Each structure stands twice: as structure tokens, then as C-alpha cells.
Amino acid sequence: MTPDANHATEGGRRIAVLAHGKFPDRAKTAVGLLRYGPHEVVAVLDRDNAGSRVNDHVADVDDAPVVERFDEVPECDALVVGIAPIGGGFDDSWRPDVRAALERGCDVQAGLHYFLTEDEEFVELAEEHDATLDDVRKPHDGIGVAEGKAADVDAEVVLTVGTDCSTGKMTTTLELVEAARERGVDAGFIPTGQTGIMIAGWGNPIDRVVSDFTAGAVEEMILETGNDHDVLFVEGQGAIVHPAYSAVTCGILHGSMADRLVLCHEVDRDAIHGYESFPTTDVPTLVDLYEGLAAPVHETEVVAGALNTRTHGDDAEAARDAVEAYADELDAPATDPVRFGADEILDVVLDGVAAESNAVEGE
Amino acid sequence: MTPDANHATEGGRRIAVLAHGKFPDRAKTAVGLLRYGPHEVVAVLDRDNAGSRVNDHVADVDDAPVVERFDEVPECDALVVGIAPIGGGFDDSWRPDVRAALERGCDVQAGLHYFLTEDEEFVELAEEHDATLDDVRKPHDGIGVAEGKAADVDAEVVLTVGTDCSTGKMTTTLELVEAARERGVDAGFIPTGQTGIMIAGWGNPIDRVVSDFTAGAVEEMILETGNDHDVLFVEGQGAIVHPAYSAVTCGILHGSMADRLVLCHEVDRDAIHGYESFPTTDVPTLVDLYEGLAAPVHETEVVAGALNTRTHGDDAEAARDAVEAYADELDAPATDPVRFGADEILDVVLDGVAAESNAVEGE
Incomplete structure (x- = not known):
């Protein structure tokens, strides 16, 4: 694809x-x-x-x-x-x-x-x-196993990861793409799920590919587009501690060889959606798990957080407090990208990317 | 299946x-x-x-x-x-x-x-x-997403995990099944790959199912057999830090909700097989990763190790030294199940299982 x-x-x-x-x-x-x-x-x-x-x-x-x-x-x-x-x-x-x-x-x-x-x-x-x-969830023929080469592309790779499903990974990814482009950065979007594919008009439905090819299906998209952009924003899926979908998350984490992670969470979510007997995992533990699991394949870091505060409705002050508390837990900048904009975390997410872009253009 | x-x-x-x-x-x-x-x-x-x-x-x-x-x-x-x-x-x-x-x-x-x-x-x-x-790698129709219920079965669930592919997970699993049965324990085998399926005559080829159903395909087999045995030995696949296949490993880890893990390694393996630019991960780090990643879904522990010492050939003494060094790294009993037998680690792997079996029979 x-x-x-x-x-x-x-x-x-x-x-x-x-x-x-x-x-x-x-x-x-x-x-x-x-x-x-x-x-x-x-x-x-x-x-x-x-x-x-x-x-x-x-x-x-x-x-x-x-x-x-x-x-x-x-x-x-x-x-x-x-x-x-x-x-x-x-x-x-x-x-x-x-x-x-x-x-x-x-x-x-x-x-x-x-x-x-x-x-x-x-x-x-x-x-x-x-x-x-x-x-759109029918994978194309020819997807195969990953070769561990996604890190070879020119672009920095930013992946959204989550504390659960439906925490805003796609939304955060698209808001980051838009905000980066507004700053004049050449940003690409890597769609991995049905909605992302419908919006972008292309992409591999990672959760539908053969399990052995999960990482390969992500790598394929990064290799095909990663030299045409200065940064790629990869739409994440699921959560690494999800009872049913963690395999998809793990394949995306290793297949993308992401340089930076943005951890997406929904305010007050305390159990896995649809799996209510499984409590969500605390944020610092999740940060360690994502970084620790990624490291043997490619070193990465949770550089920022995105918090979905829709349950706070019109109460912008409560939403702001929640975002600040989340940033404290993460020990990194955070925002609600829909309510407050992705620009609030863009400096850290793009750190060094614009300069690299200018350097390439100046060659 | x-x-x-x-x-x-x-x-x-x-x-x-x-x-x-x-x-x-x-x-x-x-x-x-x-x-x-x-x-x-x-x-x-x-x-x-x-x-x-x-x-x-x-x-x-x-x-x-x-x-x-x-x-x-x-x-x-x-x-x-x-x-x-x-x-x-x-x-x-x-x-x-x-x-x-x-x-x-x-x-x-x-x-x-x-x-x-x-x-x-x-x-x-x-x-x-x-x-x-x-x-045998063609999955049957009807496999779906996991419900997070594998831990509900009566049997203790033991999963083999690895530092890489081809470290002896299937062999260790089958040797454990045989050794347990020799002790009179009612042990079941959960085949997850082509060879295991060919040997057992049934099973789900986990690496071939739809990525979203990876955990579900394991859970299905455990729910179907887990009340008929006192212990289930689940054949693991890949490694949680493998650049291509980690998704499969992660799905099996969470789908099986294993109570105990046996970490399989090959002596002197220092790079991922077929992915030579990726060094293997040190054993204590891997133990932490497997246990840490499993815990939010189901608490588990690496209770023993299996070391493939075939490269030592006829040198049983070198093989024994290597097994002892591996046990030290793991801080748990270890064996080479082919060379020295799985019985050497069976006490800790089966801890409590036989007694539970008798208790059930006595009801």
C-alpha cells in the first residue's frame, strides 16, 4: 500500500x-x-x-x-x-x-x-x-515480515501510543500533522487503522494483517514515504497492556522504530474499555514499559502526552488542571490537542526536525 | 480449533x-x-x-x-x-x-x-x-478477539518465552509435557506453531491469524482445554524484543494469561537470528520486560530457564557450566531439556500443581 x-x-x-x-x-x-x-x-x-x-x-x-x-x-x-x-x-x-x-x-x-x-x-x-x-481493512497482497529497517529513513518518526484503545491516538496524530505543517515542517501521516485510511485515502490496516507481518506492514509504509518527509507521524493502535489488542500495538512499536512517542490518555479512564475487570496501568509504569520494550529494537522516549478531556465538557479550567496533572505524571509537556491544540507539545515533538529540514534544503 | x-x-x-x-x-x-x-x-x-x-x-x-x-x-x-x-x-x-x-x-x-x-x-x-x-498454518474460521478470560480455567498455565526465535521453546514445552506426565500430572500441550500442530494434530497457527485476533487465538485453545488438565504448557513463539515477530509473542503472552514463564535461550547467541545488527537483550532485562508487560493483564513470573547447549557438542561439562551460569543470570533453576532433561526444572514449574490435582480429585 x-x-x-x-x-x-x-x-x-x-x-x-x-x-x-x-x-x-x-x-x-x-x-x-x-x-x-x-x-x-x-x-x-x-x-x-x-x-x-x-x-x-x-x-x-x-x-x-x-x-x-x-x-x-x-x-x-x-x-x-x-x-x-x-x-x-x-x-x-x-x-x-x-x-x-x-x-x-x-x-x-x-x-x-x-x-x-x-x-x-x-x-x-x-x-x-x-x-x-x-x-479499507482488507490488506493488500505482498505484505511480509519486517526487516528492522524503518530507522534507516531520513524522517524522524513520531508514534502515538496509548493507555487504552479510544484514547485519541488518531486524533492526536492528525492534529500533530496539521500543527507541524502550519509551522512549515514537511510532515507525513502514516495511517494504520480504518479511519486513518479513510481520511488519508491510503494505508495498511495493521490490525487486519497476518500476525507475523504486523511490524512489516508498518515498516513498509515508513520505507515508502520516510525519505519524502522530514517527520512522519504514525497513528498508533490499542495499548501495550491491552488484553486483546496488545499484539497490534507491539508490532507497530517495533515495526515503526519510532524515535519519539506521544502517550495518549483519556481523563479519568480507570478500566480498559470493554474489559472493565482490567484496571488501566499507571502512567509512569506505562512510560517505562513502552520505552523499555522499544529499546532493544530502537531507543525511544515518551516526549509528550495528549489527554482527551471531553468528559470535562465546557469546564476548560478542569480540563487545564487535568492536563497539568497528566504532564506531571509524565514528567513531560502535555495538552488536549482538540481543546487546546497540538501546538502546545510541538516544540518537544519536533525538537531538531525543522533545523534538519533547513540543513537538507541548504545542501 | x-x-x-x-x-x-x-x-x-x-x-x-x-x-x-x-x-x-x-x-x-x-x-x-x-x-x-x-x-x-x-x-x-x-x-x-x-x-x-x-x-x-x-x-x-x-x-x-x-x-x-x-x-x-x-x-x-x-x-x-x-x-x-x-x-x-x-x-x-x-x-x-x-x-x-x-x-x-x-x-x-x-x-x-x-x-x-x-x-x-x-x-x-x-x-x-x-x-x-x-x-497447518491456515487458521480455522471463527477466531476472534480475546476476552481476557484465559485465567479462568482450572489449569495452571505455563508459557515458554524466548530471548530470540529458534531458542528451543517448542522443544522445551514438549519436554516439560513429557516430564510432567511421567510424574503422573495431567498435562496438556497448547500448540501455537506449525511444528507443534503437526506433532499434536491440532492447534492454532498464531503467527498466521489476523493481528487483532493474536491473543484471541491462544485464549480460544486455553478455554477449550484448560478445564480438562491440571497444567497447560503453551508453546511460545518469537521474542518480545524481536524486530519482526514481537507482535506474535506479545499476543501469546497476554492471550494465555500465563501463571508461570520458562525463558528459553541458546548458549552464546548474541544477535537476533537473521537480524544480525540487533544484539540480543541481556537476560535480567528480558525477565523484567516479560514480567512487567504481562502484569497488567495477569501477574506472572519467570520461574525457570531452558538453555539450548547444542553448540557445545559432546562437551557435557561446558554445557553444564553454561546452564549454571544461565541459572545465575536468571536467579532461577535452569536446564538444557534435551541434554539434561526437563525434570531438573519441573519442581519449580509444577510447584503446587500435583497437590491441587489431588485436592480436586478428593472432592
Whole structure:
């Protein structure tokens, strides 16, 4: 998978996003597309919130109606499944909407472990109505084992890691890319999950590749883009202490050979999401684990933190206090990149990168 | 995959084992089958050693001729590919032997990432000659994400972990199973790789499952067998600091929720096999990493060590010294399970298990 490989995501398309029962808090793909996607979102499908507006739930994005079913969606080019349930299955209650989209000739894109392109009914309907099915979580052929070469690229590699799933790793990564570019730094984005791939239009779905190739799938993307940028921001996945997903995290950590880590956490998260009998691990212990585990493959350091403070709502003061407490725990700068901007941690994350960039340009 | 699911490995079959150019030191599947398999090995195919005998290379197994090509193999039921190259590809120089085996009506079994059952020529030949193709590295359908429940089973779970690949994790696991059974302990074996699966006739090839399901594939096997035994010995894979394969190791560590770890090492190994620019990590650091990484999911401890001393050849004294030095580094009992037997570490590995077994029986 290279940046040229395309998941039918040229910018400027009009899309509807399916997020039944989960918008916005359990629909991170939907929110990611609203906040960072290159497309115009014409509607969100959530039967539990039908009749409301996107801005009733998410303030800082373009508004759109929330509707009950696809029949109510205005004219559009594609339906995107914007939910990523644990296990990645397809909920059959979504079938009528996918069917209706295809019957209208709209493309359908999803990032599930269940592949639309292997669903007989959808394949037939897509053919009949000249629509495209796009499974962004289906890895391309030819991914193999890592060679331990990601550190050979020119770019500095920055990886987001987490205390758990859904702590804001993708968001933090994209905010860092944007903030770095605003400073004139040539920053690349390495998408590793379905939402990142939908936004960027390319990428390897690391959690779906063969386990033996986990690190290799990350390394491949870094080798292909790492000499074209001064810094690469790699979207992390899961957590190194997650009962189910730690393998993915570990493969990304070693495959990326990251130079710097940004640890993402959500305020007051005290148990692993969906695995409530497992408490989260304290921050200093996690820092030691990430750094200690990475070191034999490539020395790295947690240089900054990103704290998701959405549960503090409008209370910016409480959010600021939480960020400061988190920075103390980390013994490193921290921010909430959505609330306060990624710029607050950019100095330390980019330390030395801009200068290196100028030096290269001056050669 | 359950112990009932069968990879066509009922005992007593006559098999030929393909190990071209790699027998015995780089043919761990071949040697594993010779040492622990339920089958009669009638020949080993290795064109570089043709004309020699198995016992010229491996002393403590049943003898058989080493031949150049399948045409020279005596009557048999199956050809087994007994090499596991980095990357798991199929070397086309093996094609004539696989072809010849199928033409003789022999089944062919392999544990490669390349699937025989997706090779058009082999599929046609197998059909024509009523032979079976068996890819033991092809995971069964229905494997999913871990639920963090492996620790709920009655059995104590013992996992072998390593300082690198090919340090003797499978061998140590099988020697421990045998030694435990000799003491009358009800011990189960959890196969996680191609050789283990070929020997046991069941198992999940963990390095081949979808990355997200790595821990789940191990957990599945433990939940299915863990209440039928007093102790489960889980075959480990890779190493937690391996540049390519650490994801697999991490998934097994967390998915198995092991109660005890046995750290496997090869004497004088100072770089990662096949990744020579990466030095191995010192033993105390590795112990801390394995225990520290496991703890947030399930507390565990490295209770013993297994040292592969084959490079010391006939020098038993040097081997004994090396084992003692390794035990000092570990601060735990150690053995070379092949040279000195697994019994030397069994007390600490089984500590409390036999008593628990009796207690249960007495209820």
C-alpha cells in the first residue's frame, strides 16, 4: 500500500456516514471523518438520534442532519460505515441502509473485519447498480515480515501510543500533522487503522494483517514515504497492556522504530474499555514499559502526552488542571490537542526536525 | 480449533520430510517431527546431505536415509515440508518433490504462509491422485478477539518465552509435557506453531491469524482445554524484543494469561537470528520486560530457564557450566531439556500443581 494506492477517496465527494446507536461517543470513525476527512458529510445515520443535527453533538465541524435511514439521505456519492465495533463484525440491522445506498448507485466503504466485498448480496447489488464496494481493512497482497529497517529513513518518526484503545491516538496524530505543517515542517501521516485510511485515502490496516507481518506492514509504509518527509507521524493502535489488542500495538512499536512517542490518555479512564475487570496501568509504569520494550529494537522516549478531556465538557479550567496533572505524571509537556491544540507539545515533538529540514534544503 | 480437529495426523503414518539444504540445524520442523512426532519418518529429503543417514546428524531419534529427491523415498503415506524459512514462502525448487509425492498418491502437509491448497497445480494433482493437501498454518474460521478470560480455567498455565526465535521453546514445552506426565500430572500441550500442530494434530497457527485476533487465538485453545488438565504448557513463539515477530509473542503472552514463564535461550547467541545488527537483550532485562508487560493483564513470573547447549557438542561439562551460569543470570533453576532433561526444572514449574490435582480429585 502506497500513498498512490487509492481507496476511492478523492476529496470533494459527498458522503453519508452510518453510526446507528453510537453517534458521537462510540462512533470514532464517523467523528474522525467529520473532523478530518476530505469529504462533505451530507448526513449521519443514527436511528437513536434521528431528527437532531450533527452540531447538536459535535460542535467544531460542518453541520449536517442526523437521519434514521438511508432513504432520508440527500443526494450523495457514498455511504461510509462509521462505526468500529469490538470484533469488527457487520450488524445485520445496517443491511437495509447498505442495500438502499447501492440501489441508489452510491459506493459503500467500510473498515470492518467483515468484508462487504465478500457479501454475496452486496456484490450483486453493486454490480447491478454500477457502485463500488471498498473494504479499507482488507490488506493488500505482498505484505511480509519486517526487516528492522524503518530507522534507516531520513524522517524522524513520531508514534502515538496509548493507555487504552479510544484514547485519541488518531486524533492526536492528525492534529500533530496539521500543527507541524502550519509551522512549515514537511510532515507525513502514516495511517494504520480504518479511519486513518479513510481520511488519508491510503494505508495498511495493521490490525487486519497476518500476525507475523504486523511490524512489516508498518515498516513498509515508513520505507515508502520516510525519505519524502522530514517527520512522519504514525497513528498508533490499542495499548501495550491491552488484553486483546496488545499484539497490534507491539508490532507497530517495533515495526515503526519510532524515535519519539506521544502517550495518549483519556481523563479519568480507570478500566480498559470493554474489559472493565482490567484496571488501566499507571502512567509512569506505562512510560517505562513502552520505552523499555522499544529499546532493544530502537531507543525511544515518551516526549509528550495528549489527554482527551471531553468528559470535562465546557469546564476548560478542569480540563487545564487535568492536563497539568497528566504532564506531571509524565514528567513531560502535555495538552488536549482538540481543546487546546497540538501546538502546545510541538516544540518537544519536533525538537531538531525543522533545523534538519533547513540543513537538507541548504545542501 | 479443538483437540478433536484433525490435521490428518493420526499416529502410525509413514512420512517423508522435506528439508533441502537445511537439515538438521535450520530444519526445526523436521527435527521436531523426528524427535516428537507420532509418525514413522521413512526418509529426509536434503539434496545437500543426500547419501547420509539421519543418525549422522541427529543421534537420539529413529534412523532413516537422507535422500536427494522424492523418487528415492521408500513407500510412504505423506510428504511433510519440514522447513520454516523466514517469511514462510514456498521455494520453487521443492516443486518437483511435492509433484512427485502427489503423483504417487501421497498426502502433502506444510506449515508455510504460502498455502498448498491455493496452488493450482498441486490442487489439480491432489484431486487427480486422490491425495490430500493440508496447510497447518491456515487458521480455522471463527477466531476472534480475546476476552481476557484465559485465567479462568482450572489449569495452571505455563508459557515458554524466548530471548530470540529458534531458542528451543517448542522443544522445551514438549519436554516439560513429557516430564510432567511421567510424574503422573495431567498435562496438556497448547500448540501455537506449525511444528507443534503437526506433532499434536491440532492447534492454532498464531503467527498466521489476523493481528487483532493474536491473543484471541491462544485464549480460544486455553478455554477449550484448560478445564480438562491440571497444567497447560503453551508453546511460545518469537521474542518480545524481536524486530519482526514481537507482535506474535506479545499476543501469546497476554492471550494465555500465563501463571508461570520458562525463558528459553541458546548458549552464546548474541544477535537476533537473521537480524544480525540487533544484539540480543541481556537476560535480567528480558525477565523484567516479560514480567512487567504481562502484569497488567495477569501477574506472572519467570520461574525457570531452558538453555539450548547444542553448540557445545559432546562437551557435557561446558554445557553444564553454561546452564549454571544461565541459572545465575536468571536467579532461577535452569536446564538444557534435551541434554539434561526437563525434570531438573519441573519442581519449580509444577510447584503446587500435583497437590491441587489431588485436592480436586478428593472432592
